[in-house]
Amino acid sequence: MKRRNNCFAFALSLVAGMALCAPIQAQENGRGKTTSILAASWQPAFCETKPGKPECKSQTADRYDANHFALHGLWPMRKNYCGVDQADIDADKKGRWTDLPEVKLSAATRDALDKLMPGTQSALERHEWIKHGTCTNLSQEAYFSEAIALMDALNTSKVSALFAANVGKAVTQDQVQSAFDESFGAGAGRRVKMRCEQDGDRRIVTELTIGLGDGDAKTSLADRIQAAGGTKFDCNQGIVDPVGLQ
Incomplete structure (x- = not known):
């Protein structure tokens, strides 16, 4: 009986250990849960x-x-137009x-x-709030403040620096993920998709979805990315387009 109890205790400890390790392993393998x-x-x-858009007509190199x-x-996952x-x-x-x-x-x-x-020049923020922001349980101020903070983190990262240094040139999947x-x-690179479009004989990068x-x-962009699930990168190489029609 004592031997059985020892075996049972060992089994319980093994299961508990696996449970503790599972979230870490899932995160390392990119199997977290993407919520937005x-x-x-x-x-x-x-x-x-879209050269006719107001924000495109007004765009300058500086x-x-x-x-x-x-x-x-x-964008919250799989939820649109709430209420x-x-x-x-x-x-x-x-x-x-x-x-x-109007977004206030x-x-x-x-x-x-x-x-x-x-795109606020085309009232993009009104569309984004109506379709996506209404499903976040946040106020308009909180929703856009959070998006701004996340974008500021992206735009001060090596990802933004990579794109800025390669305007007019191609970036690859390996470069972006690294x-x-x-x-x-x-x-983190396994939680990103790069979208490209064909423009004549050029394949240009249009967007990253993270x-x-x-x-x-208060949660950093790094922590939010690490908590997400993995995705297919999609476009393995594309040109970082400069301002102006090419």
Whole structure:
């Protein structure tokens, strides 16, 4: 009987040890849970495909988004239009973003958002709030402040430096994933997807979508990335487009 009890105790300790190690192993293997996506556009490439947009007509080589990532959005996974009137949903889906309710922000947050999201010139923030922000249980101020903080971390990282140093040249999957790993911890590059579009005979990088795990305004971008699940990188090489039609 004593031997059986010893075996049973050993089995319990083994299971407990496995339970403690499992979250660490899952994180290291990129099997966390992605709860939201940070979408960061390369604005010159976006403007290559949408030159008629107000934010593209006004873009210059010395504007911030010429050599930094621009905020597209912060998207909760598989949730859209939470508690939104059908009339606003219809207007949003038809692209009538200026008909949507105004997003009310503090002066400081509005200034920061206009810098990081040039699409505010097309009322992109109204679309992002209606479709995605309403599903976060955050106020408009808190939602956009969190997105701004995450983008600031990205734009002061080696990822942004890699793109800025290679304007007009190609970046590869290995380069981008390595920059994420160096900036946000080992394995961070496995939580990123790079999107490209064909522009004539060029393949240009249009956007990075970065998987994030649970967190709040005080949680660093590195920790949010590390808590996310892995994804397919998608585009293995693309050109970092400069400002102006090529």
